[in-house]
Amino acid sequence: MSHENENFRDSIGTINEDGKRNVIYPKKPKGKFTNYRTYLSWVLIAFLFAAPFIKINGNQFLLFNVLDRKFNIFGQPFWPQDFYLLVLSMLVGVVFVILFTVIFGRIFCGWICPQTIFMEMVFRKVEYAIEGDRTKQIKLDNQEWNAEKIGKKSLKWTIFFIISFLISNAFLAYFIGGDTLIQHIKEGPAAHMGTLIKLLIFTGVFYFVFAWFREQACIIVCPYGRLQGVLLDNKSINVAYDHERGEGRQKLRKHEDRDAKELGDCIDCNQCVLVCPTGIDIRNGTQMECVNCTACIDACDAIMDRVGFDKGLIRYASEDDIEKGEKFSFNTRIISYTVVLSLMLAFLVTLIFLRNDVQSTILRLPGQLYITKGDSIQNVYTYKLINKTNNTYNDLKIKLLSHPGNIKVVEGIINLEKSQLHEGTLFIKIAKKDINSSKEKLKIGIFLEGEMIETDKTNFPAPLQVN
Secondary structure, three states: OOOOOOHHHHOOOOEOOOOOEOOOOOOOOOOHHHHHHHHHHHHHHHHHHHHHHOEEOOEEOEEEEOOOOEEEEOOEEEOHHHHHHHHHHHHHHHHHHHHHHHHHOOHHHHHOOHHHHHHHHHHHHHHHHHHOOHHHHHHHHHOOOOHHHHHHHHHHHHHHHHHHHHHHHHHHHHHHOHHHHHHHHHHOHHHOHHHHHHHHHHHHHHHHHHHHHOOHHHHHHOOHHHHHHHHOOOOOOEEEEOHHHHOOOOOOOOOOOOOOOOOOOOOOOOHHHHOOOOOOOHHHOOOOOOOOOOHHHHHHHHHHHHHOOOOOOEEEEOHHHHHHOOOOOOOHHHHHHHHHHHHHHHHHHHHHHHOOOEEEEEEEOOOOOOEEEOOEEEEEEEEEEEEOOOOOEEEEEEEEOOOOOEEEEOOOOEEEOOOOEEEEEEEEEEEHHHOOOOEEEEEEEEEEOOEEEEEEEEEEEOOOOOO
């Protein structure tokens, strides 16, 4: 496709030539893909609001409690000691996004991204219901402030605020827990002013984004649009205009022989531009602002069907598909990404399955020297036991594995509740004759009903010469 004039790439659709905000009034989209996106958005929104209240074996399905350092992923508890799993998961996610973008472009933004879903499937639909479609919205914004305008704007802004407040509550439940949020609601805002202030701050942020900032979040703030410019190639599938079939474009005239004049199928109706939520012209080619929302596909297909042309002038296609008729195939780059992703995913799954149910950390108490007791040396330690399961472990035993000796737990009996952290103090005493250095290496086992479920290592300070 030849672009002799690509000045459109020097600016974005939401800013005019004077550098001021160019408000986008997208026409209400209708069609097959819009329906599919609507159904998917219902599922995703329902999941977003339900996930903090779904429990598996008593654990919240998804929890990211940073302050208490407690995380639940798909009902399984994770602790700060599992941070390496989180890092690896993020790396897997990055590689997956890269692979997904290389193949399908920015389809995530149009179909799954919460920003697009809430903007187009919730807030925009409220706007259409109250203010009407594109033409009525422009007319309303341009008219003087009267009873009609004040009433419609007040109603819209009020509903926007309520929706933003509900979204804030849903997101807060992911961080403090669904049960905690319900308890705070029952006890009232006066008893939890800190929580209320946080909710109002996040409500203000969401309200600002969806009521005013809108599509600029995708264009200006989100780095994904710029990332795709690096990842895409001629084989990547995007929402694309078939310039081979559509050019040269010209308005449709009655009884005109377009084939004789070598005119393309594009009748320059501009409907693909009017429905675009980011204000671009898809006929200019792949652009950073395009979020692959498919609104232009539905608009173009409706026009093609009306004038008797084949659908698909705008469709999901790669540049090679449009120019050369080459369908998608796995190239070396995609195969490489797929292999790397598969290996990383296999490694992550292996680490998760090999993760111990109970993790121990035994450290010598800082600032304390060893104590000589007759023919033995004694040191004091602190220990932490983390239960990463939904089971309760009672009467755990801590024993020395590497040396003959004695371990005395101050608390006596160790009971470990499900998904809980237990801390305590213990003394380790070893005979002098069994110590060979001033910093002996000890191996310690954690036992449940005679079965060892975890091991740990620590140092045992002693005099330079103990024998």
